[in-house]
Amino acid sequence: MSRVARTIATTAVAALMLAGCGGRGERADNQASNSTTTVAEGEPRPGGTVIRRLESECKTLNWVLFTTAYENFVLRHLYDPIIDYDDKGNLIPVLAASLPVVSPDHKRITIQLRDDIHWQDGVPITARDVKFTLDRIQDPNVPAINKLAYFEKLDHLETPDDHTLIFVWKEPFAPSMYAISQLWPIPEHVYGKGDFLTNPANRMPVGSGPFMLDEWRSGQYISLKRYDGYHGKKAYLDRIIFKVVEDDAVALAMLRTGELDEMRVTQSQWEKQTVDKDFESRFNKYQYYFPQYNFIAWNCRKPYFQDPRVRRAMTLLFDRESINNKIYSGYARLVSGPFYINSWAYDKTIKPDPFDPEWARRLLDDAGWKDSDGDGIRDKDGRKFEFELMIAHGSNTAAQFAQLLQEECGKSGIRVNIRQNEGSTFFDRIDKGEFDACTLGWTLDLDPDVYDTFHSDKTPPNGLNHGAYSNAAVDSLLEAGRVEFDQDTRAAIYHRIQRIMIEDPPYTFVNSVPEKRPIAKRIHGVVISPRGPYDFWPGANYWWIENGADGMAAGQ
Amino acid sequence: MLQYTLRRLLYVVPTLIGITIVTFAVINLAPGDPVELISRGELDARVSPQSYQNMLHLYGLDDPIHVRYLTWLKRLATLDFGDSFLDHRPVSEKIAERLPATLILNITSLLVALVVAVPLGLYSAARQHSTFDKVGGTTLYLLYSLPEFWVALVLIMFFGVKLRLLPFHGMESMDARDLPFLAYWWDRALHMVLPTICLTYGSLAYLSRFVRGSSLEVIRQDYIRTARAKGLAENRIVYRHVFRNTLIPVLTLLGLLLPTLISGSIILESIFSWPGVGDLFFTSVRARDYPVVMGLSFITAILVLVSTLLADLLYAWVDPRVTYR
Numbered sequence: 001m002s003r004v005a006r007t008i009a010t011t012a013v014a015a016l017m018l019a020g021c022g023g024r025g026e027r028a029d030n031q032a033s034n035s036t037t038t039v040a041e042g043e044p045r046p047g048g049t050v051i052r053r054l055e056s057e058c059k060t061l062n063w064v065l066f067t068t069a070y071e072n073f074v075l076r077h078l079y080d081p082i083i084d085y086d087d088k089g090n091l092i093p094v095l096a097a098s099l100p101v102v103s104p105d106h107k108r109i110t111i112q113l114r115d116d117i118h119w120q121d122g123v124p125i126t127a128r129d130v131k132f133t134l135d136r137i138q139d140p141n142v143p144a145i146n147k148l149a150y151f152e153k154l155d156h157l158e159t160p161d162d163h164t165l166i167f168v169w170k171e172p173f174a175p176s177m178y179a180i181s182q183l184w185p186i187p188e189h190v191y192g193k194g195d196f197l198t199n200p201a202n203r204m205p206v207g208s209g210p211f212m213l214d215e216w217r218s219g220q221y222i223s224l225k226r227y228d229g230y231h232g233k234k235a236y237l238d239r240i241i242f243k244v245v246e247d248d249a250v251a252l253a254m255l256r257t258g259e260l261d262e263m264r265v266t267q268s269q270w271e272k273q274t275v276d277k278d279f280e281s282r283f284n285k286y287q288y289y290f291p292q293y294n295f296i297a298w299n300c301r302k303p304y305f306q307d308p309r310v311r312r313a314m315t316l317l318f319d320r321e322s323i324n325n326k327i328y329s330g331y332a333r334l335v336s337g338p339f340y341i342n343s344w345a346y347d348k349t350i351k352p353d354p355f356d357p358e359w360a361r362r363l364l365d366d367a368g369w370k371d372s373d374g375d376g377i378r379d380k381d382g383r384k385f386e387f388e389l390m391i392a393h394g395s396n397t398a399a400q401f402a403q404l405l406q407e408e409c410g411k412s413g414i415r416v417n418i419r420q421n422e423g424s425t426f427f428d429r430i431d432k433g434e435f436d437a438c439t440l441g442w443t444l445d446l447d448p449d450v451y452d453t454f455h456s457d458k459t460p461p462n463g464l465n466h467g468a469y470s471n472a473a474v475d476s477l478l479e480a481g482r483v484e485f486d487q488d489t490r491a492a493i494y495h496r497i498q499r500i501m502i503e504d505p506p507y508t509f510v511n512s513v514p515e516k517r518p519i520a521k522r523i524h525g526v527v528i529s530p531r532g533p534y535d536f537w538p539g540a541n542y543w544w545i546e547n548g549a550d551g552m553a554a555g556q
Numbered sequence: 557m558l559q560y561t562l563r564r565l566l567y568v569v570p571t572l573i574g575i576t577i578v579t580f581a582v583i584n585l586a587p588g589d590p591v592e593l594i595s596r597g598e599l600d601a602r603v604s605p606q607s608y609q610n611m612l613h614l615y616g617l618d619d620p621i622h623v624r625y626l627t628w629l630k631r632l633a634t635l636d637f638g639d640s641f642l643d644h645r646p647v648s649e650k651i652a653e654r655l656p657a658t659l660i661l662n663i664t665s666l667l668v669a670l671v672v673a674v675p676l677g678l679y680s681a682a683r684q685h686s687t688f689d690k691v692g693g694t695t696l697y698l699l700y701s702l703p704e705f706w707v708a709l710v711l712i713m714f715f716g717v718k719l720r721l722l723p724f725h726g727m728e729s730m731d732a733r734d735l736p737f738l739a740y741w742w743d744r745a746l747h748m749v750l751p752t753i754c755l756t757y758g759s760l761a762y763l764s765r766f767v768r769g770s771s772l773e774v775i776r777q778d779y780i781r782t783a784r785a786k787g788l789a790e791n792r793i794v795y796r797h798v799f800r801n802t803l804i805p806v807l808t809l810l811g812l813l814l815p816t817l818i819s820g821s822i823i824l825e826s827i828f829s830w831p832g833v834g835d836l837f838f839t840s841v842r843a844r845d846y847p848v849v850m851g852l853s854f855i856t857a858i859l860v861l862v863s864t865l866l867a868d869l870l871y872a873w874v875d876p877r878v879t880y881r
Binding site: 051056057059060140141143145148149152197198202203217218219220221223241243244245246247249250253254256257259422423424425428 | 586587591607608610611614615639640642643644645653654709712713716717720724725726727730826827828829831832835836838839842843
C-alpha cells in the first residue's frame with residue numbers, strides 16, 4: 001500500500017494517503033523547503049541527455065486517459081497547458097495569449113489562445129481542440145474520472161472563434177482557475193478518428209510541448225527528443241529518457257552507476273545510503289514540501305468525539321513533536337490546519353496546539369468524561385471512553401502513530417484499540433463512515449478550497465467529510481471562500497477557518513513530510529516550486545547539461 | 557495406453573472448469589476495484605457517485621458476479637482474454653509482447669541448470685559419501701535456501717555498482733541497437749548474466765539433488781550389480797546404464813517445469829526491470845487490471861494441467877514397465 005500512497009504525491013487533487021507512508025522527512029536546516037532554489041549558473045547550452053526514473057510503467061501517453069504521477073512526468077514534456085502555475089505559484093499563460101479574464105459575476109472566464117501555436121505535426125492548435133478535449137473528459141465512455149472532477153461545476157464551454165474560449169460556470173467558483181490549469185488540450189485531428197481508448201496515438205502522441213516522443217519500449221523506457229519546431233522557447237536537452245525501475249534499491253544502484261540522473265529516495269536511503277563523499281560530490285540533494293499533510297481523523301458521529309473539547313483533548317494528548325523526532329528523525333514539519341504550509345491560505349502565525357496532557361484532562365473533565373466508577377477508564381452516561389483507531393495494514397509510521405496515541409490516552413483514562421485493515425477495506429470503511437478514528441494523509445490542490453472535506457453537506461457519499469464534521473461558521477466560510485476571487489480576501493477567509501479548527505478540530509493535524517530527491521550536479525536549471533521540481537511551468541523542460549553533448553551520463 | 561490417454565484427457569474437463577471458477581473468484585472477490593484505484597488510490601477523490609457508477613459500467617463491473625463470470629467464460633471459450641483495463645489493448649497482445657523476454661531468460665536458465673546439475677548429481681551419486689558429495693550437498697542446500705531477491709541485490713551491488721562489470725537493468729543498453737551486430741548481441745548477453753544466475757542457482761540445487769537421488773536408486777538395482785559383476789568399467793556403467801535410467805524421473809520433472817518457463821519470475825523480473833511476463837503480472841496486480849491478471853493466471857493454470865498430463869504420458873512412454881489399466 002505504501003507504494004500507492006507514494007505515487008499520489010505529485011498530481012493529485014485531495015488524494016487520500018496512508019499517514020506518513022514512505023517515511024519522508026526533513027532535517028531542520030530545510031535546504032530547499034519552500035523558497036525557490038535555483039542551482040543553474042553560467043550559460044545554458046544545447047545538447048545532452050537526462051535520464052529520469054519511472055517507479056512504474058506508463059499505461060498511456062494520452063493526456064485525457066493518464067492517471068499516475070509517472071505519466072504526468074512524461075506528459076509535462078509532451079504537451080503545453082493553456083494556463084499553469086509558475087515556480088512561485090503564480091498563474092501564467094502558456095498556450096493562452098494572456099491571463100484569463102473573469103466576468104463581473106465571476107461565472108464566465110474568457111481566454112484568448114495564441115494564434116501562432118501548433119501541434120508537433122504542424123497543424124494549428126485551436127479552440128476546437130480544447131473543446132474536443134473537454135468533451136472527451138466528459139464522455140461517459142472515457143475513463144477520465146480524475147479530470148472530470150475538476151469540471152463538475154462547469155456549465156459549458158463556448159468557442160465563438162478558433163482562438164477564444166469562454167468557460168461558463170454554473171455558479172461563481174474560485175477554484176475554476178485551477179481547474180482550467182488542469183486542462184491540457186490534445187489534438188482533435190489525431191484523436192477524433194477511430195476508437196478513442198485504443199487510438200494508436202495513445203502510445204505515439206502528437207504533442208504540443210518542447211519535446212516529442214522518440215521511442216517507447218514497454219516495461220523498459222520511454223525516450224523523448226527535443227522538438228525543434230516548438231512554438232515557444234526551444235529546449236536545451238537533446239533527449240530525456242524515462243527508465244522504468246520498480247525497485248528502490250536497484251534504482252539507487254543505477255543512480256550510482258550513472259544510469260539514472262535523479263530519483264525520489266526513501267528516508268533511510270537519504271540518511272544512510274547517500275551520504276558518502278562520492279555521492280555528495282555528484283548529486284545535489286533536494287528536499288522540499290508538497291501540498292500534503294498527515295492527520296488523525298475523528299468520527300464526530302461517535303458519542304465521545306461529538307464534543308469539540310474532546311477532539312481538542314486528543315490533539316493535546318498526541319505528542320507530535322516526539323513523533324517528528326522518533327519517526328522522521330526531526331525532518332517533517334508540524335501543521336496546525338488543513339492548508340498547504342507554503343500557500344497563502346495557510347496562516348503561519350497560528351501555532352499547533354502543544355503536547356499538554358494536563359490541559360487535555362481538564363478538557364475531558366469539562367466535557368463530562370470522568371472516571372465515575374473508578375476502573376481507570378473515563379465514562380459518561382454509562383458509556384466507557386474506549387474507541388478503535390483504524391490504521392492501514394503495512395504502514396509502519398501509522399502503527400507508530402497509533403502506539404504513541406494509545407500509550408498517552410491510556411495514561412489519561414482512555415482506552416484505544418488499534419485495528420489494522422488492508423488498504424481496500426480500510427478505504428471502504430472510511431468512505432462509509434464506519435470508523436471511530438483513523439490515520440490518513442491528504443494531498444492537496446494548489447487551490448485551497450477544502451469544501452469537499454469539511455463542509456457539513458459533504459459527508460459520504462456526497463464528499464470527503466468522512467468524520468461528519470460540522471461547524472456552522474466553517475460551513476459559511478467555506479461557501480464564501482469558493483466564490484471570492486480576490487486572493488487577499490480569500491486568504492483571510494481561510495485563515496479564519498484555520499483558527500476555528502484549533503478550538504473545534506475535525507482532525508488532529510499532524511505534520512507535512514518533505515520529499516527527498518537527489519539530482520545529478522551535471523544538470524543545471526533545476527528549480528524547486530511549491531509543487532516540487534516538475535509539477536509547474538516550465539518544470540524540467542529547460543534543464544541543461546554543463547558540457548552539452550559530452551555530458552552524457554556515464555552509461556554502462 | 558490409448559484408453560489411459562483418453563481417460564486422462566476426460567479428467568481435464570472438470571479440472572478446467574474448476575480452474576476458471578477459482579481464477580475468477582479469487583481475483584474478483586478481492587477487495588477494491590480498478591475504478592476505485594483510479595478515483596481514489598492514485599488520484600482524485602472528488603468524484604461524484606454518478607461518475608463512479610459510469611466508470612464501473614464502462615468496465616462492465618456493475619453486473620452481478622455470476623453474470624460477469626459467464627461473460628468472461630464465453631469469451632474465454634474463443635480464447636479471447638478481453639482488453640486490459642489500463643490501456644485497452646487486447647490481453648493476448650500484451651502477453652505476447654512480454655513472452656519472448658521471459659522465454660529467453662527461462663530457457664537459458666533451464667539449460668544452464670541442466671548442463672550443470674545432471675553431471676553434478678551423477679558424480680555425487682557415483683561417489684556417495686565422498687568429500688565432494690558432502691561439500692557439494694551442503695553448498696547446494698545453502699544455495700537453495702537463499703532468497704532470490706536478496707542474492708539479486710547483493711550481486712547487483714557487487715558486480716554492478718562496485719566492479720561495474722555487469723549491467724543489471726533491462727535487456728539491453730540504451731542505444732544498443734546502434735551497435736554493430738556482434739557488439740549488440742554481446743551487450744544483450746551481458747544483460748542476461750545476473751538475472752540468469754539468480755534464476756538458476758535455486759533450480760540448479762534442486763535439480764542436482766534430484767538427479768543424485770534418482771541415480772542412487774538406479775545404482776542399487778540388480779542390473780547395475782550385474783554390469784559391475786561382468787567387469788564393465790565404472791565410467792561406462794554410470795554413463796550407459798545409470799544415466800539413461802536416471803533420465804526417466806528427470807523427464808517427468810522437466811514436464812512439471814514447463815509452466816514456470818512461461819509465467820516468469822515476478823520478483824526477479826521486477827528487480828532487473830526485465831520486461832517479461834512476471835513483470836507484467838506484477839504491474840497488473842498492482843493496478844487491478846483484472847483481464848490481464850485473470851488471463852495470465854488462467855494460462856499458467858492450463859499449463860500446469862497440460863504439463864502434468866504430459867509428464868504422466870511421457871512417463872508411460874519412456875518406461876515400458878509402467879502399465880496402466
